[in-house]
Amino acid sequence: MYKVSEFSEMTGLSKETLRYYAEVKLIEPAYIDPNNNYRYYDDGSYFLAILLVKLRSFGFTIQEMISVMEDESFEHLEDLLIQKKETIRLQIEELQQKTEEIDAFLASGKETK
Template structure:
């Protein structure tokens, strides 16, 4: 098992992030020492933590990450990522439309 500092270093998550994830039950330690409240993580926790790092990088919100970890099976991860790609592509289209509107507005001002 790994203490929180060691686990943070291994995963690329900060201790503060790990504490927050534990608080919202996104990634809970496998053991908390009752006397000193030290949190411990294991190898399975490492896999979930690395997944969360990628989900953050893929612009998943906390709610979306909770859904992936709790509400949907990790077996569905490929489908979830495909859905996210579609949503991100739509964001690009929407953003480009707003940029075009801004350009049109600026042209009216000239």
């Protein structure tokens, strides 16, 4: 079992984030000491926390992460990752188009001088 501070250091998730994730049922402590309310996490919690860190880095919203965690078999995780990849690809295309529009706008301004 790992204390919150140890678990936070291991996973890179702040204590506040762990508290929030517990509130929204993303990851809950494996054990809460009834005497002092200290929260403890185990190795299974570590796997889930690392998954959450990865999903967040991929741009998953809290609601999307909740959907992943509710599917305890992770049966649909691959599909969700493929969908997220496609969304990111489309965003890249849109941003590329915007940069081209900016370049064209800047060029047109230089032509009138």
